[in-house]
Amino acid sequence: MALAVESVAAVAERAKRASRVLARADAETRNNVLESVARLLGERSEEILAANRADLADDRASGLNSSLRDRLALSGERVEAMAAGVRAIAALEDPVGEEIESRVLPSGLRLRKLRVPLGLVAVVYEARPNVTIDCAALTIKSGNAIILRGSSYAAHSNFALAAVVAEALAEAGVPAEAVALLEGGREDLTELATLDGLVDLIIPRGGEGLKQALKRVATVPVMYAASGNCHVYVDSAADLEMAKRIILNAKLSRPGVCNAAESLLVHASVAEDFLPGTLAELGAAGVELVGDEAVASAAAGIAVGRASESDWASEFLDLKLAVGVVDSLEDAIEHVNRYGSGHSEAIVTGSDRAALEFTEGADAAAVYVNASTRFTDGFEYGLGAEVGNSTQKLHARGPIGLRELMTTKYVLRGEGQVRE
Amino acid sequence: MALAVESVAAVAERAKRASRVLARADAETRNNVLESVARLLGERSEEILAANRADLADDRASGLNSSLRDRLALSGERVEAMAAGVRAIAALEDPVGEEIESRVLPSGLRLRKLRVPLGLVAVVYEARPNVTIDCAALTIKSGNAIILRGSSYAAHSNFALAAVVAEALAEAGVPAEAVALLEGGREDLTELATLDGLVDLIIPRGGEGLKQALKRVATVPVMYAASGNCHVYVDSAADLEMAKRIILNAKLSRPGVCNAAESLLVHASVAEDFLPGTLAELGAAGVELVGDEAVASAAAGIAVGRASESDWASEFLDLKLAVGVVDSLEDAIEHVNRYGSGHSEAIVTGSDRAALEFTEGADAAAVYVNASTRFTDGFEYGLGAEVGNSTQKLHARGPIGLRELMTTKYVLRGEGQVRE
Numbered sequence: 086m087a088l089a090v091e092s093v094a095a096v097a098e099r100a101k102r103a104s105r106v107l108a109r110a111d112a113e114t115r116n117n118v119l120e121s122v123a124r125l126l127g128e129r130s131e132e133i134l135a136a137n138r139a140d141l142a143d144d145r146a147s148g149l150n151s152s153l154r155d156r157l158a159l160s161g162e163r164v165e166a167m168a169a170g171v172r173a174i175a176a177l178e179d180p181v182g183e184e185i186e187s188r189v190l191p192s193g194l195r196l197r198k199l200r201v202p203l204g205l206v207a208v209v210y211e212a213r214p215n216v217t218i219d220c221a222a223l224t225i226k227s228g229n230a231i232i233l234r235g236s237s238y239a240a241h242s243n244f245a246l247a248a249v250v251a252e253a254l255a256e257a258g259v260p261a262e263a264v265a266l267l268e269g270g271r272e273d274l275t276e277l278a279t280l281d282g283l284v285d286l287i288i289p290r291g292g293e294g295l296k297q298a299l300k301r302v303a304t305v306p307v308m309y310a311a312s313g314n315c316h317v318y319v320d321s322a323a324d325l326e327m328a329k330r331i332i333l334n335a336k337l338s339r340p341g342v343c344n345a346a347e348s349l350l351v352h353a354s355v356a357e358d359f360l361p362g363t364l365a366e367l368g369a370a371g372v373e374l375v376g377d378e379a380v381a382s383a384a385a386g387i388a389v390g391r392a393s394e395s396d397w398a399s400e401f402l403d404l405k406l407a408v409g410v411v412d413s414l415e416d417a418i419e420h421v422n423r424y425g426s427g428h429s430e431a432i433v434t435g436s437d438r439a440a441l442e443f444t445e446g447a448d449a450a451a452v453y454v455n456a457s458t459r460f461t462d463g464f465e466y467g468l469g470a471e472v473g474n475s476t477q478k479l480h481a482r483g484p485i486g487l488r489e490l491m492t493t494k495y496v497l498r499g500e501g502q503v504r505e
Numbered sequence: 506m507a508l509a510v511e512s513v514a515a516v517a518e519r520a521k522r523a524s525r526v527l528a529r530a531d532a533e534t535r536n537n538v539l540e541s542v543a544r545l546l547g548e549r550s551e552e553i554l555a556a557n558r559a560d561l562a563d564d565r566a567s568g569l570n571s572s573l574r575d576r577l578a579l580s581g582e583r584v585e586a587m588a589a590g591v592r593a594i595a596a597l598e599d600p601v602g603e604e605i606e607s608r609v610l611p612s613g614l615r616l617r618k619l620r621v622p623l624g625l626v627a628v629v630y631e632a633r634p635n636v637t638i639d640c641a642a643l644t645i646k647s648g649n650a651i652i653l654r655g656s657s658y659a660a661h662s663n664f665a666l667a668a669v670v671a672e673a674l675a676e677a678g679v680p681a682e683a684v685a686l687l688e689g690g691r692e693d694l695t696e697l698a699t700l701d702g703l704v705d706l707i708i709p710r711g712g713e714g715l716k717q718a719l720k721r722v723a724t725v726p727v728m729y730a731a732s733g734n735c736h737v738y739v740d741s742a743a744d745l746e747m748a749k750r751i752i753l754n755a756k757l758s759r760p761g762v763c764n765a766a767e768s769l770l771v772h773a774s775v776a777e778d779f780l781p782g783t784l785a786e787l788g789a790a791g792v793e794l795v796g797d798e799a800v801a802s803a804a805a806g807i808a809v810g811r812a813s814e815s816d817w818a819s820e821f822l823d824l825k826l827a828v829g830v831v832d833s834l835e836d837a838i839e840h841v842n843r844y845g846s847g848h849s850e851a852i853v854t855g856s857d858r859a860a861l862e863f864t865e866g867a868d869a870a871a872v873y874v875n876a877s878t879r880f881t882d883g884f885e886y887g888l889g890a891e892v893g894n895s896t897q898k899l900h901a902r903g904p905i906g907l908r909e910l911m912t913t914k915y916v917l918r919g920e921g922q923v924r925e
Contacts, residue, residue, distance in 0.1 A: 109865055190885060194876055203898055204868070285898055306899050327921040334923030444916045445529055448624070456614055456919030465610060465924075466915070478623055478705055478912035479726050480900040492898035495886070496864045499876030501747040503754030504885075 093276040096265045097232060097283040101205045103263035104230035108202045112179040114257050118225050119175035121253035122218070126168040129249055133164055136245035137214065146238060149212075152341060157212045157239055167218045174222045174469040180487045181228040192504070194497045201494045202228035204285040207277055208472055209299075211291040212236035217246045219470040221264050225254075227490045230263040232284070234277065240268050271298070278303040288485065290473050308481060310473025312400045313343035313428030315458040318417045318443065319359055320434035321352040327455060328433040329363045334457040335431065337370055341402050343474060344429050344461040348397065348407045350417050353379070356410045361385040364408070372404045379410035397424045414439055418446035425449060427476040429458040450476055450483040513696040516685045517652060517703040521625045523683035524650035528622045532599040534677050538645050539595035541673035542638070543588040549669055550584045556665035557634065566658060572761060577632045577659055587638045594642045594889040600907045601648040612924070614917045621914045622648035624705040627697055628892055629719070631711035632658035637666045639890040641684050645674075647910045650683040652704070654697065660688050691718070698723040708905065710893050728901060730893025732820045733763035733848030735878040738837045738863065739779055740854035741772040747875060748853040749783045754877040755851065757790055761822050763894060764849050764881040768817065768827045770837050773799070776830045781805040784828070792824045799830035817844045834859055838866035845869060847896040849878040870896055870903040
């Protein structure tokens with residue numbers, strides 16, 4: 086672990102060197118590190134909670150709203166959950182050196198395509214101390230070094246957690262510099278994002294402001310943890326009770342996260358049957374509804390504002406929902422592809438043909454048939470945890486887990502072959 | 506096919522719409538298109554050669570050096586080779602919709618991770634008409650639309666070749682707009698590289714100037730077809746006859762391509778045995794040699810200039826070679842990782858342990874044991890052809906074939922599941 090009293094480049098230089106050791110450490114060594122992290126989280130729980138109390142007692146923390154304070158706060162239970170998460174990651178199949186392809190070429194060369202660590206990964210994240218441990222565990226398991234650039238709101242907590250990781254690395258004989266913690270301002274971020282040849286990937290989590298700032302300055306590869314403008318489409322062949330359960334879950338279970346639904350599209354043939362009851366329940370739960378004219382007329386007295394063009398394109402992250410009536414499955418797909426952010430899209434239908442059309446036509450990281458969009462998540466997908474969720478099409482699409490933190494390498498063995 | 510008498514955005518808009526049709530066309534339809542391209546290349550050979558003669562007769566073409574003129578020139582044989590290449594791509598396994606993962610999640614959802622087309626790919630390339638057909642064939646096979654932005658030196662040839670592809674698309678009932686040809690200047694390139702949401706990937710081939718220009722302006726995802734500063738390392742346990750054959754092939758068989766060797770590293774224990782004879786043959790073949798002091802003293806009278814820091818880091822693409830003596834395998838790996846461009850690296854050794862150390866330690870797209878670096882190539886690797894060769898670590902590393910032109914999509918089926 087390193088605190089940036091020195092330059093960001095110096096920290097990265099040492100982390101990169103440590104990454105070479107970690108990349109060649111065997112699976113047992115990397116799993117031993119994770120086992121030690123889990124054990125030390127238990128042993129140091131009191132210190133970690135004291136550090137967290139210091140963060141919460143800081144003047145600035147009192148300015149946070151209750152949801153942000155909740156994300157910042159730790160408890161004995163939450164520290165235990167972190168340790169359990171680390172053990173779950175340790176139990177995953179080892180991805181380092183995994184053989185993806187193998188064949189003998191006409192030249193007689195034996196070609197193997199292997200999964201190998203990226204090298205040095207940097208994650209820039211919001212005031213959520215658990216992200217420190219999730220990201221450190223995923224990168225250690227995948228044989229990478231990591232620079233954690235946390236929020237200054239969580240400085241004490243992050244320091245205590247990173248110290249646990251550093252101790253675990255040292256216990257296993259791996260350089261503790263493989264996990265570095267930065268706490269600097271925007272200048273540090275700019276330096277970090279321009280360390281070409283040292284930083285192999287930077288992943289910004291959190292707000293759009295951070296992403297835009299990075300987009301302007303970054304020269305190292307960036308993977309954007311995504312915003313989600315997710316839709317639920319209720320097809321003409323939908324089970325309407327199921328459809329109601331799904332949109333209520335997708336909108337209400339956690340409105341502030343990226344896999345929550347922001348729009349509901351309903352086929353015209355079921356709009357009158359489906360909308361009044363469903364909109365009444367959404368309204369009763371405090372959801373502000375905006376929609377098109379057809380929705381307003383089918384809403385039977387429930388207050389529905391007029392949806393603007395920007396409403397259709399918005400990730401509200403709040404108790405607000407845009408509702409539209411479409412004349413066909415094709416119109417629903419076109420709407421999704423026009424306004425969606427390529428995160429998670431759902432169709433509710435009893436028709437296999439409609440399900441296939443929608444899953445093929447909707448251009449998104451994850452497409453659901455008869456299920457809530459809320460399932461898009463590394464843990465739910467069996468990846469142990471996630472660094473974030475990608476809506477880009479290159480390299481990683483969907484939850485960023487172990488494999489998404491890795492690259493490949495062709496290794497070819499010959500007996501002196503040369504090319505004609 | 507479209508020629509840009511209209512705006513680049515309008516061309517891209519139509520190509521993107523066509524990409525949706527191609528993405529959902531079945532394998533037979535896409536293969537029929539390729540079969541027609543191959544057939545029409547034969548039928549239109551005379552027209553294509555006439556168009557190529559017009560390019561070669563242009564005043565500007567007379568200013569090209571012999572190697573560039575050779576790349577621009579077509580012949581009946583070269584057109585036949587193009588057709589054979591297209592048929593080879595048609596014969597490859599269909600990558601569209603390939604199931605990469607499948608499992609049932611604890612929630613009961615059936616998760617499938619599928620390989621799907623990116624959408625619209627743009628390739629910017631030098632005056633090599635065969636690239637027009639290679640790239641069109643790879644994108645059609647992978648269910649993508651493509652914008653080909655060729656060189657104005659090859660305008661007539663490219664127009665004739667793109668017309669063949671357009672006719673083949675139309676024959677199969679696929680919108681001909683799926684393959685568009687642009688011939689504009691730098692402004693068109695800037696517009697193309699900033700069509701966010703329309704262009705899913707742009708791949709620049711050719712010179713560093715083009716790549717730097719794109720790096721400054723591009724807002725769409727870019728994959729850089731790479732430069733190669735490739736090394737051959739002769740280990741203490743090398744078969745020295747084999748080592749000589751390999752470095753002669755890697756340097757001399759085609760010095761102007763990215764997988765040619767630019768540096769030779771020799772373990773100190775074999776330098777005196779290996780260098781005099783090998784350097785004599787390289788010198789006799791017209792190779793300019795630069796090296797360190799140890800090389801100069803081992804060279805026994807052969808002219809060896811002093812290598813500058815920039816020589817070690819250079820992709821000469823010419824009959825020039827930097828030669829160094831290293832004290833250990835570790836030093837060789839460190840040199841490779843310091844100066845190499847991550848393209849192709851080779852070790853010549855009879856030791857399995859040294860081979861493993863080198864293949865694990867050298868940070869490159871392709872690492873060879875006892876073979877020439879010249880094998881890094883999509884066709885040699887069994888990918889049919891390649892759009893280029895990537896040295897980046899994200900998304901694609903090595904030859905860019907069908908899979909590298911694709912993304913993935915999670916499709917999840919449930920029976921009404923919602924998240925707790």
